[in-house]
Amino acid sequence: MSLPEGLAADRPAASERAYVTLVTNADYALGAKALLRSLRLSGTGADVVVMHTDVASADLAPLAAQGARLVRVELLPTSDAFNEAHAKARLHGAAPFTKGAKPPFHTPLDNFAKLRLWQLDYARVVFIDADAIVLQNVDRLFDYPEFSAAPNVYESLGDFRRLNSGIFTARPSPATFAAMLARLDTPGAFWPRTDQTFLQAFFPDWHGLPVFDNMLQYVWFNLPQLWHWPSIRILHFQYEKPWQDHAKADRLRVPIDLWRAVAGGGPVPDPATLPNPA
Ligand code: UDP
Ligand code: MN
Numbered sequence: 001m002s003l004p005e006g007l008a009a010d011r012p013a014a015s016e017r018a019y020v021t022l023v024t025n026a027d028y029a030l031g032a033k034a035l036l037r038s039l040r041l042s043g044t045g046a047d048v049v050v051m052h053t054d055v056a057s058a059d060l061a062p063l064a065a066q067g068a069r070l071v072r073v074e075l076l077p078t079s080d081a082f083n084e085a086h087a088k089a090r091l092h093g094a095a096p097f098t099k100g101a102k103p104p105f106h107t108p109l110d111n112f113a114k115l116r117l118w119q120l121d122y123a124r125v126v127f128i129d130a131d132a133i134v135l136q137n138v139d140r141l142f143d144y145p146e147f148s149a150a151p152n153v154y155e156s157l158g159d160f161r162r163l164n165s166g167i168f169t170a171r172p173s174p175a176t177f178a179a180m181l182a183r184l185d186t187p188g189a190f191w192p193r194t195d196q197t198f199l200q201a202f203f204p205d206w207h208g209l210p211v212f213d214n215m216l217q218y219v220w221f222n223l224p225q226l227w228h229w230p231s232i233r234i235l236h237f238q239y240e241k242p243w244q245d246h247a248k249a250d251r252l253r254v255p256i257d258l259w260r261a262v263a264g265g266g267p268v269p270d271p272a273t274l275p276n277p278a
Pocket of ligand 2: 132166
């Protein structure tokens with residue numbers, strides 16, 4: 001298998017399977033560095049790939065140092081109308097975020113570049129957002145079908161109907177990628193939660209992963225009964241990021257400190273020994 005035009009890798013694939021994340025700026029490179037370290041600590045034999053846009057090489061170097069394969073990608077070739085509809089100010093105006101705050105370095109349009117993974121030269125992919133860390137080996141996710149994702153649970157039982165696109169399973173295929181592009185950018189198209197809304201529509205029969213494969217940080221204070229450190233396999237910092245100084249940081253001290261231990265490169269506590277929320 002080889003990569004199509006427009007994608008450029010710094011080396012060939014070394015496995016049929018890959019964990020893939022996306023980095024379009026220096027902030028998400030900080031996140032990815034922690035994710036990559038956590039994947040390495042999980043003992044996986046799969047490739048670890050960072051799809052990136054035009055990010056400074058100084059920000060990418062730590063990712064290469066963690067053993068990642070770097071694949072340069074372009075944002076999707078979407079129309080001007082699509083880009084305007086999904087520009088940050090327009091999207092936040094049309095579909096405001098009322099549950100939490102998106103960081104200033106988050107550009108909604110960039111999220112759609114996740115779909116480029118369907119162009120990669122792997123048989124199986126597990127995508128993981130750059131703001132997540134793996135706490136246990138999750139190689140079993142490669143055996144789940146396309147398309148599997150965990151529910152977007154962070155507030156109530158109603159959340160189980162929606163998927164969260166921070167972690168999902170995929171089978172790269174040029175035909176699927178082409179079908180996605182055709183479906184994505186039609187006249188008047190508006191995907192209020194970007195790739196997440198799109199993927200739920202494109203895969204209406206999505207397969208549910210356990211919540212512990214994508215534990216969202218707000219569960220810590222909204223649904224504390226659901227939090228169980230020994231069960232959590234992937235921890236995902238949706239909304240505010242653990243490398244930011246933000247308004248909810250004090251309420252999320254324990255998960256944030258775990259992320260910082262992973263990011264810092266020093267010893268990482270056994271999550272099973274951490275306190276559960278009050
Ligand atoms: N992302 C990126 N640049 C952006 C926005 C998003 O690289 O400007 C990537 C990054 O991998 C990030 C993911 O897309 O983790 C989804 O965005 P985010 O995690 O901020 O969304 P949330 O989980 O808060 O919904
Ligand atoms: Mn995320």
